[in-house]
Amino acid sequence: EYVLINQSILPKEEAYININDRGYHFGDGIYEVIRIYEQKPFALDLHLSRLASSAEKLDLPLPYSIEELKVLLLSLVEKNTITNGTIYFQVTRGIAPRNHLYSRETESTLTAFTQVFASDKQLEDGIHVWLTPDIRWLRCDIKTINLLGNVLAKREAADNQCHEAIMHRDRILTEGSSSNLFLVKDHVLYTHPATNLILNGITRQIVIQLALNEGIDVIEEPFPFDVLEHADEAFITSTSMEITPINQVKGELTTTIPLGPVTKRLRDLFKNQL
Numbered sequence: 001e002y003v004l005i006n007q008s009i010l011p012k013e014e015a016y017i018n019i020n021d022r023g024y025h026f027g028d029g030i031y032e033v034i035r036i037y038e039q040k041p042f043a044l045d046l047h048l049s050r051l052a053s054s055a056e057k058l059d060l061p062l063p064y065s066i067e068e069l070k071v072l073l074l075s076l077v078e079k080n081t082i083t084n085g086t087i088y089f090q091v092t093r094g095i096a097p098r099n100h101l102y103s104r105e106t107e108s109t110l111t112a113f114t115q116v117f118a119s120d121k122q123l124e125d126g127i128h129v130w131l132t133p134d135i136r137w138l139r140c141d142i143k144t145i146n147l148l149g150n151v152l153a154k155r156e157a158a159d160n161q162c163h164e165a166i167m168h169r170d171r172i173l174t175e176g177s178s179s180n181l182f183l184v185k186d187h188v189l190y191t192h193p194a195t196n197l198i199l200n201g202i203t204r205q206i207v208i209q210l211a212l213n214e215g216i217d218v219i220e221e222p223f224p225f226d227v228l229e230h231a232d233e234a235f236i237t238s239t240s241m242e243i244t245p246i247n248q249v250k251g252e253l254t255t256t257i258p259l260g261p262v263t264k265r266l267r268d269l270f271k272n273q274l
């Protein structure tokens with residue numbers, strides 16, 4: 001098994017990270033997770049353009065051009081002969097003695113690894129989700145490696161026998177700890193707009209496009225969590241969970257939601273375009 005550090009593909013055992021990397025000191029970095037289906041990275045360009053946008057928002061220079069990054073990532077996927085799985089990669093603000101103040105001269109560090117991964121069939125009938133306050137910072141649109149709010153929410157969900165946490169800010173539903181949230185009411189799709197309060201998921205963007213192509217109206221508006229009680233259907237989306245139905249909400253509100261035709265249709269459309 002090989003990993004990527006900057007431009008070198010190395011056996012995992014030989015790869016070391018410098019203790020002074022700002023990724024360790026400050027969580028000062030950004031990342032992406034891309035799904036590999038049958039040896040092909042899915043939506044690679046969309047992920048790379050989101051990486052570029054995260055980098056720009058954090059005044060973090062990418063160490064290589066998008067074209068160079070593409071070549072490096074594809075060579076790692078090939079080297080590890082990944083058929084179905086994911087590639088994780090991150091860019092940190094590089095190696096420097098610990099200091100909150102960053103220099104614009106520091107060279108960013110790129111690291112990447114792959115994981116073999118298949119869709120979890122058990123999730124297809126739906127999952128339980130845990131409703132909890134969103135305690136994250138106000139730039140959730142940036143895909144940073146700083147994920148404490150997300151990590152704590154996920155643990156809380158698991159401690160309550162739920163597969164995912166869905167979060168709300170002052171009762172307005174934002175997103176999952178590692179997914180976006182959609183509701184269906186009267187055949188219309190509802191989701192939080194792509195503001196600073198959520199990550200604009202690549203799967204989210206694709207699902208919205210598939211829905212619109214199918215003549216399903218999509219309303220991107222903030223809504224309070226009480227609407228969960230009146231939803232006809234609900235699902236989450238992410239690179240690893242694709243489109244996963246929600247069948248039970250627990251926590252500050254408890255409700256059961258059936259798996260319905262709009263979720264199923266979108267899931268079929270999603271699978272067909274892979």
Ligand code: PLP
Nearest residue numbers: 178179180199201202203238239
């Ligand atoms: N929202 C958050 C907070 C995430 O961490 C993720 C993915 O990990 C998503 C949404 C879904 O994004 P994508 O569909 O690009 O995987």
